[in-house]
Structures are given as structure tokens and as C-alpha cells.
Amino acid sequence: MIITSRFFNRSELIGFVALAVVLFVILPLLLDVFRLNLVAKYLTYAFVAIGLVLCWGYGGILSLGQGVFFGLGGYCMAMFLKLEASSVENTKIQSTPGIPDFMDWNQITSLPLFWQPFHSLTFTILAIILVPGLFALIIGTAMFKRRVGGTYFAIITQAVAAILTILIVGQQGYTGGINGMTDLRTLKGWDIRPDNAKIILYFVEVVLLFACIGIAQFIRLTKLGRILVAMREQEDRVRFSGYSVANFKIFAFCMAAVFAAIGGAMFALNVGFMSPSFVGIVPSIEMVIYTAVGGRMSIFGAVWGSLLVNFAKTSLSESFPQLWLFGLGGLFIAVVLAFPNGLSGIWQDYVQPRIDRLLAMRKSKPKNGWRDNSVADGAPAE
Amino acid sequence: MLIGHQPKEFLLAVEALTVSFDGFKAVNDLSFYVEENEIRVIIGPNGAGKTTVLDLICGKTRATSGSIQFRGKELTKLKENEIVQAGVGRKFQTPSVFEDLTVFENLEISYPRGRTVFGSLTFQRDAAVKARVEEVAEMIFLKDRLDTFADQLSHGQKQWLEIGMLLIQDPDLLMLDEPVAGMSVSERAKTAELLNRIIKDRSVLVIEHDMKFVEDIAHKVTVLHQGQILSEGTMEKVKNDPKVIEVYLGH
Amino acid sequence: MFGDYSIGDLGSIFVMQGFAGLILFSVYVLMALGLAIIFGQMGVINMAHGEFMILGAYVTWLTSNFFQSFLPSLFSGYFFLAMILAFLASGALGMLVEWALIRHLYKRPLDTLLATWGLSLILQQTYRSVFGPREVGVELPQWMLGSLKVTDSIEVPINGVFVMGLTLLITTAVAYVLYKSRWGRQVRAVVQNRIMAGAVGINTEKVDRYTFGLGCGIAGVAGSAFTMIGSTGPTSGQLYIVDTFLVVVFGGAASLLGTIASAFSISQTQSTLEFFMSGSMAKVLTLLAVVGILMLRPQGLFALKVRK
Numbered sequence: 001m002i003i004t005s006r007f008f009n010r011s012e013l014i015g016f017v018a019l020a021v022v023l024f025v026i027l028p029l030l031l032d033v034f035r036l037n038l039v040a041k042y043l044t045y046a047f048v049a050i051g052l053v054l055c056w057g058y059g060g061i062l063s064l065g066q067g068v069f070f071g072l073g074g075y076c077m078a079m080f081l082k083l084e085a086s087s088v089e090n091t092k093i094q095s096t097p098g099i100p101d102f103m104d105w106n107q108i109t110s111l112p113l114f115w116q117p118f119h120s121l122t123f124t125i126l127a128i129i130l131v132p133g134l135f136a137l138i139i140g141t142a143m144f145k146r147r148v149g150g151t152y153f154a155i156i157t158q159a160v161a162a163i164l165t166i167l168i169v170g171q172q173g174y175t176g177g178i179n180g181m182t183d184l185r186t187l188k189g190w191d192i193r194p195d196n197a198k199i200i201l202y203f204v205e206v207v208l209l210f211a212c213i214g215i216a217q218f219i220r221l222t223k224l225g226r227i228l229v230a231m232r233e234q235e236d237r238v239r240f241s242g243y244s245v246a247n248f249k250i251f252a253f254c255m256a257a258v259f260a261a262i263g264g265a266m267f268a269l270n271v272g273f274m275s276p277s278f279v280g281i282v283p284s285i286e287m288v289i290y291t292a293v294g295g296r297m298s299i300f301g302a303v304w305g306s307l308l309v310n311f312a313k314t315s316l317s318e319s320f321p322q323l324w325l326f327g328l329g330g331l332f333i334a335v336v337l338a339f340p341n342g343l344s345g346i347w348q349d350y351v352q353p354r355i356d357r358l359l360a361m362r363k364s365k366p367k368n369g370w371r372d373n374s375v376a377d378g379a380p381a382e
Numbered sequence: 383m384l385i386g387h388q389p390k391e392f393l394l395a396v397e398a399l400t401v402s403f404d405g406f407k408a409v410n411d412l413s414f415y416v417e418e419n420e421i422r423v424i425i426g427p428n429g430a431g432k433t434t435v436l437d438l439i440c441g442k443t444r445a446t447s448g449s450i451q452f453r454g455k456e457l458t459k460l461k462e463n464e465i466v467q468a469g470v471g472r473k474f475q476t477p478s479v480f481e482d483l484t485v486f487e488n489l490e491i492s493y494p495r496g497r498t499v500f501g502s503l504t505f506q507r508d509a510a511v512k513a514r515v516e517e518v519a520e521m522i523f524l525k526d527r528l529d530t531f532a533d534q535l536s537h538g539q540k541q542w543l544e545i546g547m548l549l550i551q552d553p554d555l556l557m558l559d560e561p562v563a564g565m566s567v568s569e570r571a572k573t574a575e576l577l578n579r580i581i582k583d584r585s586v587l588v589i590e591h592d593m594k595f596v597e598d599i600a601h602k603v604t605v606l607h608q609g610q611i612l613s614e615g616t617m618e619k620v621k622n623d624p625k626v627i628e629v630y631l632g633h
Numbered sequence: 634m635f636g637d638y639s640i641g642d643l644g645s646i647f648v649m650q651g652f653a654g655l656i657l658f659s660v661y662v663l664m665a666l667g668l669a670i671i672f673g674q675m676g677v678i679n680m681a682h683g684e685f686m687i688l689g690a691y692v693t694w695l696t697s698n699f700f701q702s703f704l705p706s707l708f709s710g711y712f713f714l715a716m717i718l719a720f721l722a723s724g725a726l727g728m729l730v731e732w733a734l735i736r737h738l739y740k741r742p743l744d745t746l747l748a749t750w751g752l753s754l755i756l757q758q759t760y761r762s763v764f765g766p767r768e769v770g771v772e773l774p775q776w777m778l779g780s781l782k783v784t785d786s787i788e789v790p791i792n793g794v795f796v797m798g799l800t801l802l803i804t805t806a807v808a809y810v811l812y813k814s815r816w817g818r819q820v821r822a823v824v825q826n827r828i829m830a831g832a833v834g835i836n837t838e839k840v841d842r843y844t845f846g847l848g849c850g851i852a853g854v855a856g857s858a859f860t861m862i863g864s865t866g867p868t869s870g871q872l873y874i875v876d877t878f879l880v881v882v883f884g885g886a887a888s889l890l891g892t893i894a895s896a897f898s899i900s901q902t903q904s905t906l907e908f909f910m911s912g913s914m915a916k917v918l919t920l921l922a923v924v925g926i927l928m929l930r931p932q933g934l935f936a937l938k939v940r941k
Contacts, residue, residue: 151743152931233481234478241547325755326758328754
């Protein structure tokens with residue numbers, strides 16, 4: 001208990017317990033399997049949003065290409081599942097049995113070399129972490145070592161998202177094209193489609209999510225977390241305190257990439273397919289808005305933001321498709337202009353003080369973490 | 383590796399240093415030498431290239447040509463953080479502290495340990511760190527404000543905090559860019575006292591306009607004009623140099 | 634790869650492909666000009682730039698319909714009026730947006746990016762609600778149809794030539810306004826030092842608003858020109874926004890000449906590659922090359938070395 005209370009301060013502890021109760025108990029009890037599976041899908045974006053809290057909220061590095069890493073993680077997972085679903089037995093009606101159906105449709109007659117290692121689950125799990133991690137390392141090293149940041153970095157990452165999408169859509173023989181990889185069935189023989197599998201996958205995902213929350217919180221509390229904040233404000237002062245600013249940015253960007261990739265892999269498992277529509281510019285920038293709505297400085301806020309925006313999206317776009325884009329657009333503007341600290345800011349400014357007053361046992365002032373001006377003034381200069 | 387002190391070895395040797403911005407030579411063929419434990423003040427009219435010289439030494443600006451040797455190391459080839467690790471500390475003209483962090487955290491970040499990514503992940507706030515932070519906080523008159531966020535400090539207190547952040551790095555060469563500018567009279571006096579205390583056992587390079595202050599602390603004065611040295615020597619010598627009187631002190 | 638063509642054929646193909654590239658170049662320049670003013674001069678990332686362009690396209694479409702229904706005799710000249718209307722409509726919307734949104738965010742460039750993205754979503758949906766989800770194409774006047782026969786095997790479309798001429802004209806005008814006029818000096822003064830510019834009596838707020846309006850207005854003209862070579866839908870703007878930003882960044886954000894040079898190299902690379910491979914691969918390779926070069930040379934093609 002002593003460790004916990006040091007790891008989370010009081011209001012964070014409340015946030016942690018509330019989230020755990022909702023995700024582990026309330027939602028599984030309340031929702032049917034179909035809706036629980038929807039929640040699982042929403043939560044895959046929460047992984048991305050947590051990464052963005054570290055990288056954007058703390059480090060001031062806005063990546064508009066997180067869909068790239070989400071997609072790379074998702075495609076790695078989907079490739080493994082697709083290969084398992086494409087056994088010779090399952091695909092004997094194809095002209096070349098034993099390869100994924102979309103390859104057969106595109107007159108490809110043997111499994112491409114880069115697909116081969118995805119027969120192994122161990123390799124796949126490593127690839128889910130390492131492929132996006134290394135890719136982020138390359139982009140981050142190229143950009144941050146040359147002091148490219150701010151808006152330039154945002155535009156470059158966006159271009160990368162555009163490139164990868166066009167590539168995936170264009171190379172349909174190798175990637176499944178615009179339809180993506182569909183009809184994923186089993187994981188090491190275990191069918192991922194029935195209801196009980198979906199429930200198990202949901203819990204696996206939530207456990208992973210809490211692991212990522214723990215890692216992010218740990219990073220936030222170390223000196224590295226404070227250096228990220230320091231860097232966002234006074235990059236030169238950090239540099240002239242003896243730190244290699246680029247290395248810290250690369251680290252934050254790589255962590256965000258790996259978190260996003262884990263989310264992507266869970267997406268492939270929970271939703272049962274992966275497609276380029278989760279890779280490109282539009283999904284990437286939507287992932288940023290989940291973070292902004294939750295509060296770019298709040299790890300728990302990122303999870304709530306992902307859940308609420310997606311819930312709103314599903315319900316609004318089903319019944320009033322026109323309203324949804326107006327709503328989403330308005331959300332972007334409102335969050336930036338009026339609530340730069342998102343839901344967690346509203347909570348801190350309006351709800352928390354009232355709760356404190358109600359409890360009113362001791363006079364307590366928020367001591368750590370959260371202050372208004374931190375975001376408003378925190379936009380990094382180029 | 384040389385063991386023992388070489389006689390006549392300079393701490394800092396700047397030679398034939400030149401930097402040009404689109405043809406404009408902000409610093410032009412500049413050479414000067416700073417000895418161990420020397421306090422050198424650079425003065426000169428606006429635009430003389432004083433701040434640029436500090437920028438060049440600490441790596442913020444890259445030299446077009448020339449060399450900067452610090453304890454035998456060529457600084458022009460090092461990155462900023464490597465220059466800091468070699469023992470050069472720099473204070474900027476406007477106070478640059480981390481406003482979203484507390485005074486304690488500001489000082490802690492400057493504590494010279496755990497400066498790599500991995501090092502900062504495993505950094506522990508142990509007794510040695512706490513003791514050193516408190517010691518420095520005492521020197522910079524902020525001991526009772528350790529838990530205050532830096533944005534709540536006054537202008538003068540921010541300047542002190544930044545000086546404290548340099549102090550905790552324990553650099554061999556301390557570079558200060560107008561440390562008393564914008565301070566109230568009482569803050570100014572306190573700062574002079576603070577500087578007099580911290581410049582012991584190290585070399586200091588100061589840019590300052592306040593002549594009274596310069597006279598108090600300088601061992602040697604270098605007068606810059608249009609990127610070149612106009613005069614150099616003791617305050618007494620420089621003050622009486624007709625060239626200096628004409629371009630700088632005269633009016 | 635060249636085996637099936639004679640030298641003469643190949644020559645003609647390169648010329649015509651080069652011409653296709655020139656049309657693409659003109660469109661890029663027109664789109665990038667507005668962005669170069671807003672991003673290069675003001676440092677504002679306007680993700681809704683494509684939507685301002687589309688507004689110009691819709692205005693042109695409306696004007697063309699109006700002339701067709703009410704003034705068929707003047708139809709051959711509608712285009713000139715349409716471009717002026719497009720400029721005014723996009724420019725006015727731009728000034729409104731600057732006043733309502735952008736001016737609150739000058740110190741937060743990343744937030745501007747998010748807010749203008751939100752704006753682009755709203756505009757897209759507005760277009761969809763007003764003009765319908767389908768793409769619309771304008772009727773071109775007779776004289777713009779057909780093509781000029783340069784030699785036996787080389788033909789160039791007249792509307793393409795027109796767009797190129799238009800681009801030349803607008804670029805010259807923008808260069809004049811920015812670099813030679815008093816107003817252009819004020820814009821650059823504000824960019825370099827806002828506080829000082831204000832202190833010497835320049836109304837910085839007004840300069841900001843008109844600069845943003847001008848950039849958006851030029852986007853509107855670009856959209857208007859765009860209707861001559863393609864159709865317009867609610868989301869057409871978004872297709873081009875990334876390319877356009879890359880053009881501006883690749884050129885070196887503050888340099889008009891750089892923008893033109895970069896638009897030229899990107900469009901020529903893409904249209905030449907398109908002949909040898911699928912359009913999507915040509916685009917991937919072009920964008921990859923641009924991003925690769927930007928990683929090696931982040932300041933872009935043309936950049937000044939200045940003291941920060």
C-alpha cells in the first residue's frame with residue numbers, strides 16, 4: 001500500500017481504482033458480448049492515446065502518424081493469424097493452396113519471403129514490438145538529431161502515414177489491399193471468433209492496457225518524465241544541462257510507437273481483421289483527438305477520451321451520420337480553444353475541488369502534476 | 383594522458399574564431415585566452431558579438447572557422463551536451479528555468495548524474511542529491527522555496543535559480559550573460575555577493591554592462607567591437623585606452 | 634522497358650508526360666502559393682487549406698450553372714468572373730476564420746493544426762450537406778476544349794495551357810505583392826518581429842487577418858482553376874493537403890522561389906514515374922524521396938542561414 005500510494009498520488013489512485021472497476025467489473029457485467037467487443041475495439045486506441053500522452057503531452061512532440069505504428073502492429077498480428085487461417089486444407093479450392101486468399105486472387109503463386117517468418121508466434125510477438133519500435137527509431141533519429149520538431153515533425157509523420165496507406169492499398173497481392181486482411185480465425189488453434197473467446201480477449205487486452213498504464217506512469221515519475229516536461233518548455237536549458245535532447249525525444253517517440261503497436265495487435269485479435277483504414281492520416285489524427293479530449297497530460301484521461309469519443313462516434317454516426325463530422329470537428333476546435341486540458345482538466349478544475357470540499361476533512365491543495373498554464377504555454381517552439 | 387599540471391596551460395584558448403551569418407561576420411578572427419581561476423569580463427557596445435562568443439563556446443552556434451580549446455579538448459567539434467559534460471556551464475541572458483517544475487526539480491535535473499536516457503530512468507533521489515540540492519538552494523536564497531513551482535518566482539529569483547542550476551553542475555568554466563540585468567537594487571547587491579562566492583575555484587566568463595559590477599569582479603577585461611578585440615587587459619588599462627573611450631565608454 | 638517504343642515515340646511520350654507534369658506542377662504551385670503565404674510567412678498550419686480550395690471550386694461550379702441558366706450568351710467568359718468570386722468567397726471565409734479561431738492560437742502552432750483540422754471536417758460536411766456527396770464537374774466553354782497540335786505526335790490540351798498561364802500570372806502577382814509592395818513589407822516585418830512591427834505603427838492584427846485572407850483567397854482561385862482539369866467533391870481538398878504541405882516544406886517554408894522549385898521537381902518526378910509504374914507506386918516513391926530528402930536536409934531546398 002505504501003508503494004501504491006507513492007506510485008499514484010491520491011487523485012490518481014482514485015482514477016486508477018475507478019478505471020479498474022469500470023473495465024474489469026462494471027462493463028463486463030453490464031454489456032453483452034457484442035458491446036463488450038466494441039469496448040475492446042475502442043480500448044485498442046487507448047494504447048495509442050497513452051503513448052501520445054507521453055510523447056505529445058509530456059514531450060511536446062506531436063506525431064500525426066501514430067496510425068502507422070498501430071497499423072504495423074496490427075498487420076504483424078494479422079499476418080500470423082492469416083497464415084494460420086490459410087492452411088492448405090482451408091484453401092484447397094485456390095489455384096495455389098496454402099497461401100492467403102488475396103494472394104491467390106492476385107495471381108501470386110508462392111508465399112513472399114517477408115511473410116515466411118510469420119508462421120512463428122514468437123517471431124510475430126517480437127515483430128509487433130520491434131518493427132514499429134525500429135521504424136520509430138529511424139524516423140526519430142533522422143528528425144530529432146537534426147533538430148526537426150514541432151510542426152515540421154507533425155507534417156513529416158503525416159506524410160509517412162499517407163505513404164504507408166498508399167503502399168498497402170497499392171500492393172494488394174502482398175497486403176490484401178484496401179480490404180485489408182480479413183477472415184482471421186484461430187490463434188495457435190484456438191478460435192478467436194466465438195463469444196467466450198471474445199470475453200477472454202477483452203480481459204487480456206485490459207490487463208495489457210493496465211500494464212502499459214503502469215509503464216507510462218513509471219516513466220512519468222522518473223527523472224526522465226521531468227526531463228520531458230523540462231524539454232517541452234526550455235529545450236536549450238536541458239541541452240545546456242548536459243542532456244542529449246534528441247535521445248530523450250527518440251525514446252518518447254519509440255515508447256509511443258510500441259504502445260500503439262500493441263494496440264494494433266490487440267485490434268487484429270479482437271476485431272478479427274486489419275485494414276489500411278486504420279493506418280492513414282484520418283485515423284492518425286483522430287487518435288490525437290482521443291488524447292486531447294481525455295487531457296493530453298493525463299494517462300487515465302487518455303483511456304477515457306478513447307472510450308467516450310469512440311462511443312459518441314458509434315452512436316452518432318449510426319443515427320445521424322452528418323452530425324458526427326460536425327461534432328468531431330467541433331470537438332477539435334472546442335478542445336483546443338476552450339479546454340486545452342481536456343476532460344481531466346475539467347475534472348481537476350471543477351469536479352475535484354467540489355469532491356475535496358465535500359470530503360473537507362483536511363485542507364488540501366493540489367500539489368503535484370496538474371496546472372493550467374502547463375499546456376497553454378507548453379506548445380514547443382520549432 | 384598528461385598527469386600533473388602543465389605550466390602555462392590555458393583553461394580556454396580561443397583562436398582565430400570566425401562566424402559569419404550570410405556574409406556578416408558577427409565574430410571575426412577572434413583570439414583570447416582564459417587561465418585557471420580567472421574572472422574575465424567581456425564588455426562592448428551592442429552588436430559587438432559578445433553573446434555570439436558565448437554561443438560559440440557552448441556550441442549553440444557553430445563556428446565558421448577557428449578553434450576553441452578547453453583543457454586541450456576541441457569544443458567546436460563537440461555537441462552541446464558534451465561541452466557541458468566537459469565542464470562548461472552557460473547562463474542565458476533571459477532567465478531560462480523550467481517553470482512547470484519545482485525549484486527542487488529544477489536543481490535536481492541539473493545535478494550531474496543520470497544524464498542518459500537509461501540513467502534518468504534509474505535515477506534515484508538519494509541523500510546525496512537531496513543534500514546537494516539543499517546546499518545550493520541555500521546559496522541562491524531559495525532554501526524555503528524548494529517546493530515552489532518556478533513560474534511563481536520573481537525575475538530575480540529565476541536568475542538565481544538558473545545560477546544555482548549551473549552551480550550544481552560544478553563547471554570548471556562558468557559563462558554568465560548579463561547576470562544582473564533587470565534586477566532591483568537589492569537583488570543586484572545580493573547577486574554580486576552570490577557571484578563573488580561562486581566564482582571561487584573556477585574560471586568565469588561574464589558579459590556585463592554594469593561598470594561598477596565589472597570593476598568589482600574582473601581580473602581582466604576584454605573589449606569587443608564589431609566582432610574583434612578592441613582592447614584587453616586590466617580594468618585600469620582598458621578604462622584609459624583611447625579606442626575604448628571612443629567607441630564604448632565615452633558616452 | 635523501352636524496347637517496345639521507337640526513339641521518336643519515346644520522345645513524344647516524354648514531352649506529353651512532361652506536359653502532364655506541368656499541369657500538375659501548376660496545380661501544386663497554385664495550391665502551395667496560398668499555403669506558402671500562410672505557413673511560410675505566418676507560421677500557421679492550416680489543415681483546412683484544401684477546403685478553402687474546394688470552396689473556390691464550388692463557387693466556380695455555381696457561377697457556371699448560373700451563366701448556363703441565365704446568361705448563356707456570356708458563357709464563354711464566365712470563368713473570369715468565377716475566379717474573382719472564388720477569390721472573394723475563400724478570402725472572406727479565411728478572414729472570418731482568422732478572427733474566430735486562428736488569432737487565439739498564434740503561440741500554439743500544434744494546436745492550430747488540430748483546430749484547423751476540426752474546421753476542415755466541418756467544412757467538408759457542410760459541402761456534403763449543401764452540394765451533395767457526389768463529385769461535380771463544371772461545363773467548360775467551347776474555346777477551352779480540344780487540344781493544340783504541336784507536331785504530328787505531340788498534342789497539348791488547351792485547358793492545361795490556360796491553367797499554366799493562369800499560374801504564371803498569379804505567381805507573379807503574389808511575388809510582387811509580397812516583395813515589392815508596402816503591404817508585403819509590413820507582412821514580412823510582422824513575421825520577423827511582431828512586437829517591433831507593432832511598435833513602429835503597423836496594425837499587426839489587420840496584417841495578420843489580411844495575410845490569412847489572401848492565402849485563403851489564392852487557395853480559392855486554385856480551386857477554381859482545378860475545376861478545369863478535374864471534378865470536385867466534398868473531400869477532394871483532403872486528398873491534396875499532405876502533398877501541398879510537403880511541397881511547401883520541401884521548398885523551404887519561407888521561400889517563394891523554393892516553393893516553385895519544389896512543386897516543379899515533385900510534379901515532374903511523379904508524372905514521369907507514373908509512366909513506368911502504377912500511379913500509387915509512383916506516388917509512394919515520390920513522397921518517399923521527398924521525405925527522405927527532408928530527413929537529410931530538414932530546412933528544405935532553399936533556406937537562409939540566420940542567427941536564431
